[in-house]
Amino acid sequence: MKIAIFGAGSTGCYLAGQLCLSGFDVSLICRPAMKQTILANNGITISDYQGLLKTVMPQAMITDIEQAPTAYAAFDVIFVTLKCHQISSIANTLIAITHSNSSIIFMQNGLGSFETIKDALSHCHLLQGITPFNVLQQASGRFHKGTEGVFTFQQNNHTQTIQAAMQAQGFGCDFYQDITPVIYGKLLLNLNNALNAIADLPIKQQLSQRACRCQLAGAMKEWLAVCKAADIKLHQFTKVKPQWLPVILSLPDMLFNLLAKQMLDIDPQARSSMWEDIQAKRKTEIEYINGAVVRLGEQYGIKTPVNSAIVTSIHQLEQSI
Known part of the structure; x- marks a missing residue:
């Protein structure tokens, strides 16, 4: 399963760290500054208020998304962790880096952004998810979870596979059929x-x-x-x-x-x-x-x-x- 984190900021990098540690092939679609931070610190370090501290390097870091369709095969799962106001402009890019069986999981806070894009992406599986905890970027490429909670996704075959792998590594993961x-x-x-x-x-x-x-x-x-x-x-x-x-x-x-x-x-x-x-x-x-x-x-x-x-x-x- 090839997974991409589109818009990897604090929450996206924390999710990427858990997915990498769970054995998945994970690529980040991120700003050049984020790529530089991760390379300079030999990977993504994730930590939490209960003592977790692990470092892992993602499979790839893509800073020019226009090159992604030619440089990389289409992704099976894309977690979109961009801010709400950035969602409406990325439909064509998502179409270019997915296939008919891809799952795109939108991880935005609040209400309204999903409705701006869902009609343009009818070629694949669209889901939503939430991050019910706080993540703060700290020095040295460290992303710290400061409150309780686990990643929560809408349920399909892809997220079931992800849940099983994450739980096997001791990471919590919930999913629901009705995410509303x-x-x-x-x-x-x-x-x-x-x-x-x-x-x-x-x-x-x-x-x-x-x-x-x-x-x-x-x-x-x-x-x-x-x-x-x-x-x-x-x-x-x-x-x-x-x-x-x-x-x-x-x-x-x-x-x-x-x-x-x-x-x-x-x-x-x-x-x-x-x-x-x-x-x-x-x-x-x-x-x-x-x-x-x-x-x-x-x-x-x-x-x-x-x-x-x-x-x-x-x-x-x-x-x-």
């Missing part, structure tokens, strides 16, 4: 991405402050109200049901620390991917996360002032860079 409740449930947790960027603090430190938690609780309440109006059920990622998360987040610090130990069982330095984008002066995915809450709120007649304010704040940070 999972994606909508993940969005509830992703609402903190922007708040973490605004707070400019490690996630653990941010969640230790009640004022920050109450902002997140307000954003979550709005998304839960939208989902109720749209009759959308959310997958449960935490020990408590999604509806209870805003209640727990709003508790005084002493009670929160007592009841939410698992929520705080994360790497002390973990930060959100949106914080990383702001620091790197990159465009964020705010319109596909908190912005999606606002748009669906308008559609279903639900007011979303908290998420609207968050979107405005992130756009101000983007403009300031």
Whole structure:
């Protein structure tokens, strides 16, 4: 099975590391700077908050995607880990590097990007997936998983093979036939991405402050109200049901620390991917996360002032860079 990671940033490199260690032929489609970082450090190093530390070199690193169809055979599986706003422009490239039995797995946060491209790729199998944990790029080509969770994919023959190989190496991997409740449930947790960027603090430190938690609780309440109006059920990622998360987040610090130990069982330095984008002066995915809450709120007649304010704040940070 020939696998490509298209748009290999922090999450893509972490996924590539796990796939390489699971015995797959993995190529990265990445920026020249990422290739240089990996070569300079003799491979991709993946680590996590529980002590994992392994280094592996991918089969190939492609920086000129226009040469990929002639220089490499078509890929059996492509994981697309680009940002949401980059998805709509890559259909022709994906057609050129796939075959009729290829699986393309879109791993974007938020809502809306998949719909911009799916009609153009009817020649192969299209799936979606999520990364329900935080990955931060560190020095020396190291990609660190700072929170709990495992890669989650929509189910087909390719992802079943990948799951078996990853689990054999001790890596968790989940899959579902119906991925929609999972994606909508993940969005509830992703609402903190922007708040973490605004707070400019490690996630653990941010969640230790009640004022920050109450902002997140307000954003979550709005998304839960939208989902109720749209009759959308959310997958449960935490020990408590999604509806209870805003209640727990709003508790005084002493009670929160007592009841939410698992929520705080994360790497002390973990930060959100949106914080990383702001620091790197990159465009964020705010319109596909908190912005999606606002748009669906308008559609279903639900007011979303908290998420609207968050979107405005992130756009101000983007403009300031």
